[in-house]
Amino acid sequence: MAEPGTLTGPAPAVAPPEDERPAGRRSGVLGAYRALLGAQARSQAAYRTSFVVDLVGNVGATVFDVVTVLVLFGVTRELGGFTLHEALVIVGLSSFAFATADLLVGNIERLPRYVRTGLFDAVLVRPLAALPQLLLMDLPLRKVSRVVFGLAVLVASVTSAGIHWTAGRVALVLVAPLAGVVFFGAIFVTTSTVSFYWIDSGELANSVTYGGRDFTSYPVTVYGGWFRALFAYGMGFAFVSYHPALALLGRADPLGLPGWVGWAAPGVALVAAAIAALAWRVGIRHYRSTGS
Template identity: 70%
Template sequence: MAERAGAPSAYLALLRGQARSQASYRTSFLVDLVGNVGATVFDVVTVLVLFRVTGTLGGFDRTEAMIMVGLSSAAFATADLTVGNIERVRQYVRTGLLDAVLVRPLGALPQLLLMDLPLRKTLRALFGVAVLTVAVASAGIDWTPARVALLVAAPLAGAVFFGAIFVATASLAFWWIDSGEVGSAFTYGGRDFTTYPMTVYGGWFRAVFTYALGFGFVAYYPALALLGRTDPLGLPNWVGWAAPGVAVPAAILAGLVWRTGLRRYGSAGS
């Protein structure tokens, strides 16, 4: 019981240690901090380049599409900052470092997340929020209390959703140590997928990623609700307002996959 009571302070100590360690070489840290913005900037620039040759993308104009880009970028960058380093669990399983984590009187997942928290990715999350802010300010949205609440909830829920994808795909390492490429297809591939309106995709691909896997509820449907637009794909308008709720079952499922894999894990023996 005493161990549990001291857990928050222990996690805080891990976080402080990581911050001090990463900031000790200030020049290197600042270079990494600025350099890591590039990936998110590239996502935004790619969409803007497309609008140099077309007036609409999947039936949406540039400002409307940029709201989706902003929601997706803010959500993914926040998840990558806070949860993305769980991808390193493959290395921990391979080298036996996970054994040392499991003998401590703390939760394995929080420890792993705090062991190498990539603070250098902070500006990526802030840039995503900035893109979203500029996009919604330019869209002429009819603001109501409900839309303001959705604007706050959607990127946070999207971050939880992407975090769940990170955890679930990283958990594959307990069964398949070289599952990295599969995991990247759903994490970084999911980020790319949510950057564009779902109307640009078609057939089984759209059905699987938009609805079955839930990626369409990260940015596309919240954007429709913010804009007051009817879904060209035919779902009712209330779906956009309920979209952030998809993050809850995603997080629960990811937790189940993680715990199942952890129970299956056998010591590396090193």
């Protein structure tokens, strides 16, 4: 992708002279990441039929999430005090944020495999930061279909929910999904670091990542007791979709939190990202490698 001429086809014995100029440090790093991404795209193109299957399969999972919400509204007119149109705004925010974070960062859940196969060692001896390398080397482009579907649900839901648009709400409808992406990305990274300490943690991380996706697909009023307290505010999932949706819809929080809480989403996302960065740094120092 970076320089298709030299990357594909037989490389020229002598490279064009413009390549000779010593690139600045920053652009050099970006060039390296761009090259990694290009390699990943070409690797996946080697399996064309599987790629199409994956593309369809991935969108299917998100479609069923939305279908589930529709089925639930088939037997009830309100879910946790929210109508179908209102609930779909929550679903849209959650689906888009999760799908995008899953596309960009989700494959970090394969960290135990990277450790077992030694890929993690290989990544550590290269002159680039480990996390971006892993993400770019294994970027699951097939998950793009899911992002597109999530975005479609989000756009359809906010345009049909009868939102009274103000400048602030327009800003929020743009910022909140992005904050959700950052938040879910942070959750993916933080939970993956468990495998630095416990390599056989298996699907444990799923309970927070995929559990968080399901949690954020419904109004938090649906849940009860300490479970709600833990997921919504202990881990911060209420700020992905529930509070931004309340602010967009202009509804008061049945649980009594003030209206501005919906605008706190970006701040919460940044805090989560900082925690993730810290967890990753500490985790890498505890890394024990495997094998011989």
